[in-house]
Amino acid sequence: MILEKNQIAAAEAASGKTETQLMELAGKRCADTLLHEYPENDSFLILCGSGNNGGDGFVIARHCLAANRQVAIILMLDDIRTPAAIEARQKLPDSCLIYGYQELSETQFQTMAQRYDVIVDCVFGFNFHAPLPDFLRSAFRWINQQRLPVVSIDLNSGLEADHSLGDPDALHSELTLALGALKPVHLFSREHQKLDRLIPIGLGFAEPEASRWIQMDALQVTRLLPRLHDNDYKNTTGRLTVIAGSPWMAGAAQFNLEAAQAMGCGMLHALVDPAVYPILQAACPHIVYHPNTLSEADLTALLNQSDAVAIGSGCDHLANLETVLERVLHCSSVPVILDAAALRCLARHPEWLNTPHGDWILTPHVGEFSALCGRSVEEIQADRIRCAEEYALAHQVTLVLKGADTLIISPEGLRCVNKTGNPSLAKAGSGDLLTGMIAALAARGLTPMEAACCGVWLHGKAADKAIEKTSLYGVHHKEILAGLDAFLFDHQKELWR
Numbered sequence: 001m002i003l004e005k006n007q008i009a010a011a012e013a014a015s016g017k018t019e020t021q022l023m024e025l026a027g028k029r030c031a032d033t034l035l036h037e038y039p040e041n042d043s044f045l046i047l048c049g050s051g052n053n054g055g056d057g058f059v060i061a062r063h064c065l066a067a068n069r070q071v072a073i074i075l076m077l078d079d080i081r082t083p084a085a086i087e088a089r090q091k092l093p094d095s096c097l098i099y100g101y102q103e104l105s106e107t108q109f110q111t112m113a114q115r116y117d118v119i120v121d122c123v124f125g126f127n128f129h130a131p132l133p134d135f136l137r138s139a140f141r142w143i144n145q146q147r148l149p150v151v152s153i154d155l156n157s158g159l160e161a162d163h164s165l166g167d168p169d170a171l172h173s174e175l176t177l178a179l180g181a182l183k184p185v186h187l188f189s190r191e192h193q194k195l196d197r198l199i200p201i202g203l204g205f206a207e208p209e210a211s212r213w214i215q216m217d218a219l220q221v222t223r224l225l226p227r228l229h230d231n232d233y234k235n236t237t238g239r240l241t242v243i244a245g246s247p248w249m250a251g252a253a254q255f256n257l258e259a260a261q262a263m264g265c266g267m268l269h270a271l272v273d274p275a276v277y278p279i280l281q282a283a284c285p286h287i288v289y290h291p292n293t294l295s296e297a298d299l300t301a302l303l304n305q306s307d308a309v310a311i312g313s314g315c316d317h318l319a320n321l322e323t324v325l326e327r328v329l330h331c332s333s334v335p336v337i338l339d340a341a342a343l344r345c346l347a348r349h350p351e352w353l354n355t356p357h358g359d360w361i362l363t364p365h366v367g368e369f370s371a372l373c374g375r376s377v378e379e380i381q382a383d384r385i386r387c388a389e390e391y392a393l394a395h396q397v398t399l400v401l402k403g404a405d406t407l408i409i410s411p412e413g414l415r416c417v418n419k420t421g422n423p424s425l426a427k428a429g430s431g432d433l434l435t436g437m438i439a440a441l442a443a444r445g446l447t448p449m450e451a452a453c454c455g456v457w458l459h460g461k462a463a464d465k466a467i468e469k470t471s472l473y474g475v476h477h478k479e480i481l482a483g484l485d486a487f488l489f490d491h492q493k494e495l496w497r
């Protein structure tokens with residue numbers, strides 16, 4: 001379950017528990033987890049803020065003291081502001097060591113931070129707004145530089161709950177305990193690299209009635225994947241047209257096509273530069289080839305017998321790409337998946353986006369997205385969710401913003417952050433495979449959002465399977481396709497009806 005900040009109050013109210021009861025529950029469960037995760041003699045230095053996150057810290061301190069652990073608290077901010085936190089502070093035994101950060105010299109603070117085994121970060125929770133105050137920024141930067149072991153409660157202080165990033169000096173933790181539900185920021189852990197491990201701590205919250213966050217897992221993907229039936233034939237299992245490759249990047253077309261084939265696509269057409277044809281024919285002999293010099297009428301006829309079109313991978317040098325793309329975008333009534341050169345071409349023709357159009361799935365990396373939306377890479381990275389959502393809604397497209405935590409947004413504003421995959425995918429050619437997989441799923445009848453979410457999840461899963469047998473360095477397109485096949489094979493029974 002993923003809750004945004006403005007959904008938490010409703011979840012709290014529906015739980016029937018008061019703020020104090022929730023804080024007691026959260027603090028006890030966090031303390032139990034800490035005591036379990038760290039061996040008997042560990043000592044805890046708890047950094048508390050002025051809100052309820054600080055209050056959680058007081059409850060944690062009480063339970064750790066009761067378990068005979070050595071505990072000290074540092075109040076990082078001057079006051080304690082919330083009634084529940086004030087109450088929790090009052091319940092602390094007199095024996096608890098409590099210091100005010102402002103009363104400590106820098107050396108005293110640093111000596112304490114090094115003396116205790118674990119720092120428990122209860123400075124800011126989900127109501128933090130970047131930036132960090134300067135005095136905290138320098139304290140956090142020092143802790144991060146020393147690589148001291150930190151456990152963050154709810155979220156790492158300095159990160160914002162609903163965004164992919166926060167203050168660059170947010171505390172780095174070796175473990176974060178997410179309270180009640182995951183917040184969007186937890187999904188972007190690979191992007192901000194502020195938390196190594198996440199444990200959800202249940203508080204009995206119910207799933208919200210409506211959520212714009214989609215979570216994919218093996219069950220969900222298998223449920224969405226098209227079934228094969230005994231009476232299927234090539235024209236019922238997806239007809240895909242791929243427009244890709246160039247004499248300098250013939251492999252891009254090959255990767256699109258092989259991935260689509262591995263995804264079960266029954267009928268593949270490739271529209272390519274004639275110089276690419278002999279290269280591709282050797283690799284993919286089962287595919288029907290068309291020269292990119294096809295007449296307008298023949299291209300229209302080809303589009304009319306396709307269930308989806310993928311265009312752009314490796315075809316910067318395709319002589320008439322602009323003409324072909326314009327025709328595809330405006331004549332095709334089936335989903336169009338735009339990659340690489342097609343995205344760059346679209347960036348040069350923003351007017352194409354402003355006319356009513358069919359289902360378009362755009363698969364840019366951040367550089368391509370920067371050209372499309374006219375924002376700098378830095379601006380996008382600072383708030384990927386907002387930039388991606390504004391674009392998808394304004395132009396009514398499904399957007400796959402590729403990266404470590406690939407973000408998928410539907411034209412209606414549904415969101416999905418992908419959690420499969422590993423750095424073996426950080427290689428040329430990976431994106432071409434992804435385009436082929438998404439296109440095949442769209443050709444096989446999944447909605448654009450389903451095709452994008454499933455395709456991205458399976459692409460990452462295939463890489464995860466690949467590194468079970470091959471090193472991160474050694475994974476290439478064959479290993480990814482084998483990984484995909486291994487996953488599909490594991491689910492064979494569910495896919496054949």
Ligand SMILES: NC(=O)C1=CN([C@@H]2O[C@H](COP(=O)(O)OP(=O)(O)OC[C@H]3O[C@@H](n4cnc5c(N)ncnc54)[C@H](O)[C@@H]3O)[C@@H](O)[C@H]2O)[C@H](O)CC1
Pocket residue numbers: 008012022023026049050051052053054055056081082123124125126127128129130131132133153154155179180
């Ligand atoms: N329902 C739950 O999930 C539960 C959550 N608990 C914990 O409570 C916090 C949220 O508590 P809240 O008091 O609302 O907010 P914070 O602890 O994040 O404190 C915010 C505090 O700090 C001020 N502030 C914000 N940004 C800055 C800044 N840049 N500089 C200085 N000060 C800042 C802000 O004004 C507030 O005063 C949640 O994360 C959980 O840890 C409950 O205990 C259990 C139920």
